[in-house]
Amino acid sequence: MRKLVKLKKNNALLYSSQITEYIAPEYIYLPVYPKFNLLVKNNETVFKGQIVMENNLNKVLSPISGVFIGSEKKIIDGNVHTCLVIQNDYKEKKKNALRKSTVNLDRDKIISKLYDFYFKGIASTLESRKINNLIINGIDDEPYILNRSYIMQNFYKEILEMTDILRENFNIKNAMIVIKNSDTKNIETYLSNICMYPSIVINLVEDKYLLGNDFFLREEFSLKESDTLVIDAKTILNIYEAVIYNKHTLESFITISGPMVEKGQIVKVKIGTSFDELIQNVFKLKEGKKEFVLNGLMTGKSIDIKNVVISKDTLGLIIVKKGEEKEGKCINCGLCYKICPVKVNAKKVMDTKMISKSCIDCGLCSYICPCNINLRKFLRGEK
Amino acid sequence: MSRVYLHSQNSYKKFLTLLLSLLLVFFMYGFYKNGLKLYLNGQVSFFKMFKPLFLLLTSVSVNFIFNRKSFWDTPLVLNFLSALIVPYNVNVFVFITILLALNFLQKYKKFNFISLLVLLIILSLFIFKDYSFYNPFEASFNHKYSVFDFLMGKGYGAIGNTFLLFSFISFLVLLLNINYKKSIPIISFSIYYFLIIITAFLTKNFSYELLLNNNLIFAFIFISPISEYSPYTRGGQYIYSLLLGLLTFAFSFIDVNLGVYLSLLLVGVLSPYLDKMITKNSGNLIECI
Numbered sequence: 047m048r049k050l051v052k053l054k055k056n057n058a059l060l061y062s063s064q065i066t067e068y069i070a071p072e073y074i075y076l077p078v079y080p081k082f083n084l085l086v087k088n089n090e091t092v093f094k095g096q097i098v099m100e101n102n103l104n105k106v107l108s109p110i111s112g113v114f115i116g117s118e119k120k121i122i123d124g125n126v127h128t129c130l131v132i133q134n135d136y137k138e139k140k141k142n143a144l145r146k147s148t149v150n151l152d153r154d155k156i157i158s159k160l161y162d163f164y165f166k167g168i169a170s171t172l173e174s175r176k177i178n179n180l181i182i183n184g185i186d187d188e189p190y191i192l193n194r195s196y197i198m199q200n201f202y203k204e205i206l207e208m209t210d211i212l213r214e215n216f217n218i219k220n221a222m223i224v225i226k227n228s229d230t231k232n233i234e235t236y237l238s239n240i241c242m243y244p245s246i247v248i249n250l251v252e253d254k255y256l257l258g259n260d261f262f263l264r265e266e267f268s269l270k271e272s273d274t275l276v277i278d279a280k281t282i283l284n285i286y287e288a289v290i291y292n293k294h295t296l297e298s299f300i301t302i303s304g305p306m307v308e309k310g311q312i313v314k315v316k317i318g319t320s321f322d323e324l325i326q327n328v329f330k331l332k333e334g335k336k337e338f339v340l341n342g343l344m345t346g347k348s349i350d351i352k353n354v355v356i357s358k359d360t361l362g363l364i365i366v367k368k369g370e371e372k373e374g375k376c377i378n379c380g381l382c383y384k385i386c387p388v389k390v391n392a393k394k395v396m397d398t399k400m401i402s403k404s405c406i407d408c409g410l411c412s413y414i415c416p417c418n419i420n421l422r423k424f425l426r427g428e429k
Numbered sequence: 430m431s432r433v434y435l436h437s438q439n440s441y442k443k444f445l446t447l448l449l450s451l452l453l454v455f456f457m458y459g460f461y462k463n464g465l466k467l468y469l470n471g472q473v474s475f476f477k478m479f480k481p482l483f484l485l486l487t488s489v490s491v492n493f494i495f496n497r498k499s500f501w502d503t504p505l506v507l508n509f510l511s512a513l514i515v516p517y518n519v520n521v522f523v524f525i526t527i528l529l530a531l532n533f534l535q536k537y538k539k540f541n542f543i544s545l546l547v548l549l550i551i552l553s554l555f556i557f558k559d560y561s562f563y564n565p566f567e568a569s570f571n572h573k574y575s576v577f578d579f580l581m582g583k584g585y586g587a588i589g590n591t592f593l594l595f596s597f598i599s600f601l602v603l604l605l606n607i608n609y610k611k612s613i614p615i616i617s618f619s620i621y622y623f624l625i626i627i628t629a630f631l632t633k634n635f636s637y638e639l640l641l642n643n644n645l646i647f648a649f650i651f652i653s654p655i656s657e658y659s660p661y662t663r664g665g666q667y668i669y670s671l672l673l674g675l676l677t678f679a680f681s682f683i684d685v686n687l688g689v690y691l692s693l694l695l696v697g698v699l700s701p702y703l704d705k706m707i708t709k710n711s712g713n714l715i716e717c718i
Contacts, residue, residue: 054437189435343434366434377441377503379608380661391708393661412433416441416608422431 048265048387050254051410053344055189059303061310065200068328069297070136074110074318075120075129075355082106084130086114092132093141095294099130104164108132109296109316111139120320120355124340124347129355132318153215156289163288163295171275172216179274180221181267182209182282184232185251187258188342191301191362194258194279196312198225198232201283202239208286210243218275221246224263228253255344256387256408301362304339306332317358321351325363335368344409374417382411382421392421401427441656442501444608451599452509452589452651456485458582459589463517463564472565480521481588485512487525495532503657504535510543510651513589514644515550517564523553541658544648544694547587551687562586562644562686579641586643593643600650610654612663613670617649620674625681639681645689649673658697665703672696 078084082099086092092108099106112135120129160169171177182205184198198205205223213221223240225232227250236248249267256262260276277285280299287293298317303310308330315324321338325331339346340354341361351363382392390402392411402425411421460481468478492508493500511528527549531542554560561568562585574584582592590596603609622640629635653659653673660666673696680688 053435055435337434339434346434347431364434371432374441375499375502377656378659378661379441379610379656380663380666381439381607383661384663391662394708407431409433409435413435414437414439416439416444418436420430420432422433426431428430 048262050256050262050387051385051414052253053189053255053413056305059190059305059310060308061192061303061312065196065299065314066311066328067314068319068324069314069316070134071110071316071319071323072134073320073323074108074112074132074134074316075118075122075320076106076108076132076318077120077122077127077129077355077357078117079106079127086130088114088116090114091135093139095140095296098132107294107296109318110134111137119353121349121353122355122357123359124349129318151211151215151289156211156215159289159292160285163285163292165281165285165288168275168277168281168285172212175272177216177273177275178219179267179269180209180212180216180218181263181269181274181276182221182223183258183260183263183276183278184223184225184229185258185263187256188344188346188361189255190303190310190364191342192303192312193299193301193361195226195229195232196301197279197283197299198223198229199235201279201286202232202235204286205279205282206236206239206243206246208282208289209246211289213245222249222267223247224249224251226251226253226257255410259406262387295358298356298358298360300356300360302329302365303362304365306334306336306365306367308332315356317356319356321349321354321356321363324356325351331365337366337368339364339366344413345407371418373419376419377417379416381414381416385410385414390425392425396421396424399424401425439607441608444606445501445503445506447602447606448506448651449509451595451602452506452513454595454599455513455589455592455647456481456509458592458595459513462582462591463588467564467566470566472569480517481512483521484515484519484524484588485509487521488512488528491525491528491532495536503655504532506655507541507543508532511546514543514547514587514647514652516554516560516562517588518554518559518561519550519588520553520557524550527553539657541652541655541693541697543652543655544690544697547690548687548694551690574637576637576641579637579643584641584643586647590647591643593641593646596643596646596650603650608656610656610659610666612666613654613659613673614649616667616670617653617674617677620671621645621649621678624674624678628678639685642685642689644686645677645681648689648693652693658700660700660703660707662704662707664707665700668703668707669696669700672699 082101084099086098092114094111096108097105098108112132115131115133117128118131119126157169157173184194186192186194209221223236240248251257251266263276264274284295297314299312299314301312338349338351340349340363343364388404388406390405395402405425409422464478464481467473488508488511492505496504527546531546567585580594584591604611625639660669673692676692677689680691
């Protein structure tokens with residue numbers, strides 16, 4: 047078995063105990079992907095949940111009601127995109143009122159709903175394979191990003207209910223909730239509520255980096271990919287809302303934290319909200335030069351928050367003190383090679399200026415380097 | 430640019446500091462044994478009492494001259510070690526000349542010059558017919574050391590490497606450090622001692638000098654695993670230490686003191702090729718576009 051490591055963390059960072067909501071942004075930015083047909087016109091009123099773009103496979107929905115006022119270039123997931131700009135009218139007008147599903151759920155209905163609400167990967171897995179193991183992944187990999195942990199804590203009823211629905215309708219032998227053994231709040235919550243679901247078990251794992259990754263988590267329990275389905279906390283919650291309430295995923299949970307934030311928070315935001323607006327309205331930052339790191343300190347990227355928009359894959363923003371780190375020369379210690387969970391030879395990559403196909407961009411090589419060499423840069427082919 | 434904003438507490442500077450602190454204890458014992466004690470016994474003059482200190486200051490100054498920008502780096506350890514592992518009989522001018530030349534060569538090609546330095550000094554001592562690892566006190570009569578004597582540093586050896594007990598303590602301390610390539614000394618020691626013990630049983634000739642040789646133990650612990658000059662791959666480290674143990678054993682039939690440095694020099698030359706050999710088909714690498 048692979049030897050995973052525990053990361054050094056600053057436990058003095060403060061977090062709000064509740065999830066904060068910021069679901070009424072002034073503007074929403076929706077990226078226009080190639081080969082998508084635009085279904086709205088300038089100055090046209092759009093409803094919440096209305097399809098604004100579509101192609102053969104996907105549809106893009108507006109997370110708010112308001113007016114489509116044009117387009118603007120923004121950065122989403124590290125890439126520059128032309129985005130549709132929708133100005134919020136703060137009315138949250140919907141074409142069809144949401145209602146609780148009244149029909150009894152069965153295997154086919156769940157699969158059909160999963161397809162309808164764009165959980166195609168999970169739908170096709172459940173449809174095509176016999177799943178014996180269902181893992182609900184409540185582990186956050188990135189230090190200081192606590193989305194999954196908070197979702198597990200605040201939506202335990204929904205998560206347990208949905209897990210049980212999937213287990214029952216797809217005849218899944220083992221359904222498990224996986225949480226860190228250091229996550230005492232969640233351990234307590236699930237131990238008190240699991241009695242309602244005798245077929246679901248709680249599994250605790252060590253607080254080790256990369257266990258939040260499906261592949262490594264499966265490996266931790268020695269389970270085969272062919273009969274195992276891993277669903278993270280955020281996705282199972284979204285599935286619950288889609289299957290039970292016919293609700294599309296228009297909101298997301300992100301963590302804003304770091305040494306330069308007065309108090310870190312997990313925020314529920316509309317997909318398409320700009321980071322700049324969110325930070326200005328919700329957070330109090332400390333004095334000094336800051337660096338904004340998108341999606342975590344291990345695998346994230348430094349960004350200028352003015353142009354960055356939150357997508358459904360955004361994990362959060364860590365705000366750190368800006369400072370130049372002095373890189374040393376390689377001392378041939380081989381720790382980068384030794385620590386790599388997929389055995390990529392980072393030193394060879396650095397020496398030969400090649401890139402590795404196997405690298406999973408976990409950042410462990412740079413983390414362990416005693417000379418502070420930015421090996422991640424070489425592994426990603428940046429010069 | 431992609432970067433990792435979180436770092437482990439592992440730092441090479443901290444490791445160097447630990448290494449130099451350990452070496453400082455060896456130096457202090459060396460100064461006591463090969464300076465103060467000799468002076469108190471009336472075997473050297475007051476001026477000659479400071480020979481170990483002079484050698485150390487010289488080597489640190491040479492490091493300052495050649496590595497001013499990165500003073501606190503591996504060359505400092507190499508130069509510090511230089512002052513500890515030379516025989517007492519070394520001619521100071523020969524020592525300085527060789528040290529300057531090797532530091533100068535380092536500017537063009539980085540290499541572990543420790544073994545070469547000792548071998549050149551031994552060669553110079555051969556030329557002057559003064560080759561010995563005894564200090565004036567040890568050379569004055571025939572000794573028979575017990576294991577306890579060896580452990581307490583009374584055995585013969587270079588200027589600052591005879592405190593055997595502290596060598597073992599240092600080894601234990603270093604084993605706990607992530608930057609220390611522990612597999613190299615462990616395998617080298619295992620191979621060497623295994624062969625020595627087998628030979629001793631076969632020939633029925635048992636010698637503590639081969640088992641507890643200060644130069645050998647000190648070189649295995651401090652010189653063989655120097656990060657920059659030893660392989661970084663696990664396979665490379667295994668072959669490197671295997672060869673080191675075998676060659677040291679083979680050369681010990683000629684001279685164990687000379688043998689360990691000669692084998693270090695030879696395996697040191699092979700070191701980068703061992704890594705290349707091991708990583709030849711690994712990594713799944715593609716050209717960067």
